[in-house]
Amino acid sequence: MFQFRIGSKCRETRARVGEIRTGRGSVETPVFMPVGTKATVKAMAPFELQEMGAGIILANTYHLYLRPGHEVIREAGGLHRFMGWPGLILTDSGGFQVFSLSTLRDVSDEGVTFRSHLDGSAHLMTPELSVEVQEALGSDIAMCFDECAPYPCTVEGSKEAVRRTLLWARRCQYAHRSPGQALFGIVQGSIFEDQRIDCARELVSMGFPGYAVGGLSVGEPHGEMYRVLDAVVPELPEDKPRYLMGVGYPPNLVEGVARGIDLFDCVLPTRNGRNGTLLTRRGRMNIKNLEYERDFRPIDPECGCYACRNFTRAYIRHLFRSGEILASRLCTWHNLHYLLELMGYIREAIRSGTFADLRKRFHEDYQDGSDRT
């Protein structure tokens, strides 16, 4: 079972509140999905993610295929049981990682031959194998294996990636069997609006239960991302969820929602957390700075996360300087809490007809133009 219902719509923008329902449970959208690349959201335990209100997380097919191997996870009873996560899981197809992490890749219409970044072993990832792995993982939402063109790329380079993405989408759809798992299509086309529109129309004609916009947040200016979204989203069916892949920079979340996006994922809150960079309403904050040495206030006095309720900036700075694991835990906790809470405020604002206000106030408060991931 996979259902998507829209509850409220914004009158000034394309923002909407919806609900994804699956056999395992449901989540309200727009939603941010914490990234659990290798079957764990880095530094967090499942009960903590639940406590901060995460309903769906993302895991990576590429990484789990290589280690521990999808057969191990199948034997464990699927990824939910393997990692002890009771919420929903979306798996990406491995396409992005095959192109960005592995070496010596050889791309053909058949698939991608690559060498593992772990041990150099050679593998051929095909649309069919990607679907098989995702079915073994047992995620609630699977993604089509796609080719993500780099940024910048030529018109022809992008066109070829779109052609292959569509070919592979058909093969993924054909190979996909799990009735309890929804398979989403992915729109490619770099920053070329005509290619994006063609790709979207083609995918829509194939009929997927949800659509992702891939190949953005790969280095292009924010304005380009917004321009592409403005062109693509109107091509996607109103009644299906839309997922903007790899986006988690707070201003992009707000602008993505305004453009009709329902799902987001990004390593930003977790990676930044392990790095001592904290997300706040007013922009980012580097907790390692000397100015916090004797600052006995919480990270954000208005935040209700575990870190802010119990610890000071001075203490967290000390933990970072001492290389303590708790430093990564507390900052990851705060960052994820911040993004999940922001998404909650956004849903609330859409419901109450005040999203345009929230959007305006958000950008006034967020003084952080330089933070681009």
Place this chain on the structure above:
Amino acid sequence: MFQFRIGSKCRETRARVGEIRTGRGSVETPVFMPVGTKATVKAMAPFELQEMGAGIILANTYHLYLRPGHEVIREAGGLHRFMGWPGLILTDSGGFQVFSLSTLRDVSDEGVTFRSHLDGSAHLMTPELSVEVQEALGSDIAMCFDECAPYPCTVEGSKEAVRRTLLWARRCQYAHRSPGQALFGIVQGSIFEDQRIDCARELVSMGFPGYAVGGLSVGEPHGEMYRVLDAVVPELPEDKPRYLMGVGYPPNLVEGVARGIDLFDCVLPTRNGRNGTLLTRRGRMNIKNLEYERDFRPIDPECGCYACRNFTRAYIRHLFRSGEILASRLCTWHNLHYLLELMGYIREAIRSGTFADLRKRFHEDYQDGSDRT
């Protein structure tokens, strides 16, 4: 306020159950103190320590003096507030670390001149400074600054360390002012029973609210440790708590309790945890081993810790191989839970008159002679 009351005694051994009461709260003994060297028990958050029943932890004067500096912690309102720990804290004096971690030390009766292992800066640690730092930290139990002789050492070398330890104990006692903090004396004397007895008698004549046995678990055979305890403990007052420093290897805990010890601390459960070595009733277990690749049982099916209730050996092995923080968290959690639970069983057995049985069964089950920390 600092009180120690004995509740039950074993008839066959020197084991006893007691209670330490302070203005901040109380703990039952015998007790194991998780080590929070730098104001955090590595990989754990305070709420987790509470959940597993830890009532008292240890922190290190040497490390906190160097970073973040005791004045920062004083300003924060003391170590309990700084680290968000509501239970009791024992601070060691820094003596052991000055001798084991720092370089270029110069020991005289005045104190120890050493270079920081962090930045090479020069410092003079004296008994008075150690007390001042511990008072700034605001621990519930402070330790006298002592000289810990290495193992092995000569009769003369140990004698000199005992002489200085006693001299410094007097100065610590004289310098100590905090009424809410108990200052414990430390017995040195290496493996020489006569020196141990002399040192203990001298300290007892000075009158401390508790006594520690230092300079053991530094490489000597277990039999030597037990021989020294058999000689020292009878010299210590029955109505004061006795603390065996640096001991956490499970068989040593059981044997220490049998010899009349009330408090223990060791990095073993936390360090082993971060390393993938797990403590169980049957001995240790290296979760990284290939044999656990598809082992979907908990670490210990009879254990009730968070890790054993929610995750499998296969998953934890995967986390270790992937370098995930959650691996360290889960294994530390399990190890601390194991030791704290063991101490609970020991207290229960002493109360019910079955400690001798527990001791026998423990050694029968624990097949792990090679695990010496």
